[in-house]
Structures are given as structure tokens and as C-alpha cells.
Amino acid sequence: MEPRIKLEEAPASPASPQSVGQGPGDLLQLVSFRVGREEFGLDILRVQEIIRVQQLTRVPNSPGFVEGVINLRGKVIPVISLRRIFGWDGAEHDKQTRIVVIDVSGTVVGFLVDSVSEVLRVPAGTVEPPPRLGEVKREYVSGVGKLENRLLILLDVDRLMTDSEAHVASA
């Protein structure tokens, strides 16, 4: 999502912790969600909306990580299973399952997640570069947020999408 330019001012907080002019005191607003056993976070500025799973159409012969497509107000968008991206098996959709709709460089995509927790304000200073995380693919992680008693894995959606497209292109 492009930051909207208003005449008064451009947004004060940047879209990711690594931006220019970002002080450690600045607050990141993150949407946190669960995939498998891990908890992830995504900059709220990038999230277009969060919807329940309804009327998903499966696409035969599509890559394994594509759960299907849905109709989002007239637009057909692909739904990608984050579980499968990170190498876990798929799971039955239940009442908690959600689709997080994101705009990645002009392409609107939905990420299927097990549940969405809350919106958190995290000081940029508490975000560290990704350590060696056992299960989660390190390339798609842009950082790790340490909160009181939990670890929030910050997702690098741009990288994830580029890789997914490349993966399909080479298939």
C-alpha cells in the first residue's frame, strides 16, 4: 500500500523498522496472527482488510501453497496458505481461520492464517534481526519483536511474494 500523500503531512511512522529517519522510540502498529505454533506480525499499514473464509474456489493444478481464490468485492484474489509456505501441513478451516488481505506492489493477495489476535503497538527498538529460528524460513522474516512473554515474527511479505512468483515461474 502506498502511503497516502496529504497536503498536511506524510505519515510520520515508516512502513518498516529499517526505514530512514526511524528512531527507536517510534511505535510500530502490528497486526498479530497465528500460523501453526508461531505468532506473526505485520505492519498494519500494509493490511487492507481481514476477512473470514467464505466461498473459496480451489484452483486445480495450482502451486501447493495456493489455497484457492475468492471474490473480494468483484475482484478475484488468490489466497495463499501461510501454513504451506512455511512447510507445515494444511489444516481444516474453523471459525477462527481468517484471510489477511494485503497489497504487495500492486497485487492484492490474501494470506490464510489460523487466527488473528490483535493490533499491537510495538516500539521499533524492541525489534531485532531474525535469529536462527528453527522452523520458520528465515528469508521471509524481516525481524523479531520481543514482547513481554511472546515472540512476534515480523513477516517480509514482499520477499515472500517475489519468491512465490519466482517459484511458480520456474516450475
Added chain:
Amino acid sequence: MDNDFAQDPALVNEFLVESEELLQRADQDLIALESAPQEAELLNRIFRALHTIKGTSGFLGFDPVVRLSHRAEDVLNALRRGETRLTQPMMDALLKARDQLGRMLSDIREGGLKQYSMDGLLAELEAVQKPSSMEAPLRLGEVLVSQGVLQPDDLQAGLRTQAADSRSPKLGKVLVRDGLASPADVGNALMAQKAAIPAADIAAQTMRVDVRKLDQLINLVGELVLERNRLAQLSRDVSVGRVPSQGLASTLEEFASRLSFLCEELQVVGLKTRMVPIETVFRRFPRLVRDVAHSLGKEVELVLSGQETEVDKTMVELIADPLVHLVRNSLDHGLEKPEVRSAAGKPRVGTIRLEARQQGAQILVGVSDDGAGIDPHRIARKALDKGLVTPQRLRGLSRREILDFIFLPGFSTAETLNHLSGRGVGMDVVRTNVMRLNGTIELDSRLGSGTAVWLRFPLTLAILPVLLVEVAEEMYALPLRSVLETVRFSADEVHMVEGSEVLRRRNEALPFLRLGALLGTHSDVAEGAQKVVILLVNERRVALLVDRLIGQESTVLKPLSSFLHRGSSFAGATIRADGRVGLVLDPPGLLTLLDRHSSQGVA
């Protein structure tokens, strides 16, 4: 103000005529520039026009004209040298300049130059020209730093102050309050920030439309309003028990029919307002052909025709890529060097023909050359080598069917991969792009004579008539243009011929595809109840087995994202009446799946 030369009416008149003509052309070019902000030919032409006007008006001593054209020329110069990018304020200033120049010229015609207060316009032209950084600075802090009115350290201090302030004040206010920047500087920076809209956005945001098209549109909307009113009246009548004399069902049917007609008209006219002449695509080719031919040591003449044919604005850029690819192929692989051509009894100068025309509800665009042509035998051999086809199947294919193998991914017979055409021939990419526009691509070639590639696009981009079929309880749509007929299925018509299934029909053996198997789904429908759809795909007749036929429909085709398109059998998606997404099959894609399956020994 003016000098002795200006006393010579003939000289002045010549100057006026020439300058007015140049300005008029520049006007058109400026408009065209909005949709193609970086096109070198346009920029150069406008620059030269202003340069000429500057020169001749200088010669005649028309100082205000000189000064204005000089400033405008500077802006164009910066643009064509890539020192700056076209922005909306820049375009506004240029158009204002052009208008002012026009006024000055007509003043000269009517008796003489007047006094003009141009300081504002001149300053504007100077301001918009300031080179902006390539990545438009979006944030106020960065803009201030890049303008040199704020030090990076001060910016950091300001940001920290802002962050520490729980009221989250705006950065501009913080900087002013702390004396790090003046209100005027902040104001200017905000203006610059607003101005730095990437040129591509301009192109996307506005366009010129023929007033007649708009009139048609408004008329249709008026008709629609009338229908709505009548429907509302009917609804009111029915709610109080008044039923029309001819019966409700019949009346509703009439409404449905009229609305249907109006909607279709509205769609057609609506889409028409977005159409521009294909000339905007073609105009980049003369230069391209000249440069590439030169660097290849070939002599080539480019013939353009049908430039006035109109295409949807959104298609313009998407059509350009495949065309560029095809023209490059012709230059690279198609046309021979002059000596080779002479030796073959051909004229030294090769010809590439780029043409467009409208054919019914379609746009046809063709790229053809009189070059060496493509050798079907080489293609066949390559296809065999790559395992894309079995020898048995190959035997049954016509020349054109063999040439179609060129469209398969990774297929390239060019021994030399040079930097011009990139990796391989990339015809699969060309076809994918064409498919995305709901188009088809056909190729024919004769060894020694040349090659012709034809692209067909529907006039109305989005509306697609389809045949709905069902397999394993899922519904799929087939583009009706590919459907020849539907027949009942009887198992005894299917035979195994050299490893693949064929359907015997009217003395023809058609490749037999089971849609369920191709999609990896399993259907339980009894064999006798199934149906077969005869498709025409790239001049091949193919039989497709489905469970059920549901019906025909005109639907809006929506794109599937790129990574669902690739190598899949789907052309796109539609929204069904129940809101679910329906998948639209791509017949050529199905064929590719079949060829791959059969060469791998999977029936």
C-alpha cells in the same frame, strides 16, 4: 522590442505560419506525452519546436517570445536528458507556456506584441524544472533535506522531539517550533511533496475523450433511468395488486430484455470512451526498427498501416510488449542480411509490416516480414528432442500445428542468443500476455518467404461469452469462441491410437481429453451420461469430456494473478451469480497439458 527585420511583412508572416504550425504539433505532442511521459521522440520534437521558435523570434527581435520559449525549451531539455521526470505541475506549466506563446503569435499577427507580465509563468517553468530525486521523496523530512533547507542532524532531532511528544504533532510543526525550519520552507516542501507524483500516475489518471462518445454515453444513461422509472412504477402497481394486462411474467420478460440491451450498449459505449488510436503503440517502432536494423547490419523498411484503429487505453501498454518482441524476432531471426537476400533473389531491403484493423468485434494486429521464414522440420525436431511430443502424434500434425510448438515455454531454435531478444524467442511469454488480454495469437510461416504473426483481441475487453460445464461437481467455463459443438458421449467412440486416446467422429480422429483427469479431479458420473465438447484450438479440433453441460452465459472475465496463470489451464476467472469465483478454462492451455501427459506416457 522588434527590429528592422520585423518590418518586413513577408518575413514576419513566414515566421508566424511556421511557428503556429510548430506550436500546434507541440500541442498534440504534449497531450500524447501525458500517456507516454518518457518517449524520446515526442520530447525531442517538442524541444526542437521550441528551439526553432526561440531562434526565429530572436532573429526578428520578438523578445518576450524568446524569453518564454527559452524557458520552456530548458524544461524540455531537462526531460529529454532524463535529468527530471514529468510531473503534473510541469505539464500544467508547459501547457500554459504553449498557450501564452500562441497568444503572443496572434498578437503579432494583429499588429504587434504587447506588454506581457510573464514573471509568474517564467518562475513556474523554472521551479518545476528543478531535478527531483529519482525516487520521489514522500516524507516531509526527506524533502526538506533534499532541498537543502534542513540538515540531516536537525531532521533527526526534530523526529526525536516528535516521537517523544505524546500528542504526536506533525513534523512540520515540530521543526518550526524548534526553529529548525522556517514556515515558508515547510510550506514549499509540502508543495514539492505534493508535486512529486510519478509520471506514470498522470498517465493513468487522465485522458481525452471524443465528446460524441460522451454524448452517446449520457443518452444511454438517460434510457436506463427511464427503464428504472418504469420498473419502479411496475413495482408500485404490483404492490397494490394492479397486474399488467399482459401478465406479470410477460412484462418482466420485456423489462429483462430491454435492460439487457441497454446494459450491453452501455458497456460497449462505456468501453469505447476509453479507446485510443493504436498509433500510440505503433509510433515507437520506426525508431526501434531503424536502430536495431542498423546495429544488426540489416536494411529494413517498416510499413505501418491501420494506425487509426482504436484500442482500449488499458490495453495499449499491454499490446506494446508482445509487438516489440515480435518485431525484434523479425529483425533478429526473420530478416536476412542484405547479401543473403540478394543471393536469394530478394530485394536487399527487407520489409516488416505492422498493421492493425478492426474485424467485427475484434481487433487484429499483425506483424509480418519477408524474411527467411521458419523451418517446420527444425521445430518438429526440437519438439521431439525436448520431449514435448511423441513421434506418433507428430505424424498427424499439419504444418501450422507444428509451428505452434514455438509457443511452448523454453522453446527456442535460435543458436545465437543475443542481447536484443534476450533469452530464447520467448513466444510463450508473448502468448501469455496476449492471453491475458483475452486474445489469441496465430503464426504462419513459409520457409524462404517470411513469417506472419496475427494477434486478435476482443474489442470489448471484459465481456466473454462462455459455455458452462461441470466436472466432479465443480463448474468451469469454456470460452464460447473455442466451442464448435457439443455432443453426447458414447464410450465406443473412444479408441487408443499409439498411446493416446482419440474420439472417432465423422471419419475424424480427434484428440480426446478428459477434463476431470486433466484437472486432477475424480468424477462419479456414469459414462453414458457424460457429454463431449468439440473445441477448436489453434486450428486443431479437440474433444473434451465433461460430466454435464450447464448452459451459456456472457460473463465478465477477470484476471487470475500471474502465478496462477503460468502453466495452468485457466484463462481467468469470473464471478458467478452466487458470488463464488468460477474458473475459466484456457483451451490452448488444456492442449499443452495433454501433449505433456501423452509424451510422458500418461493417457
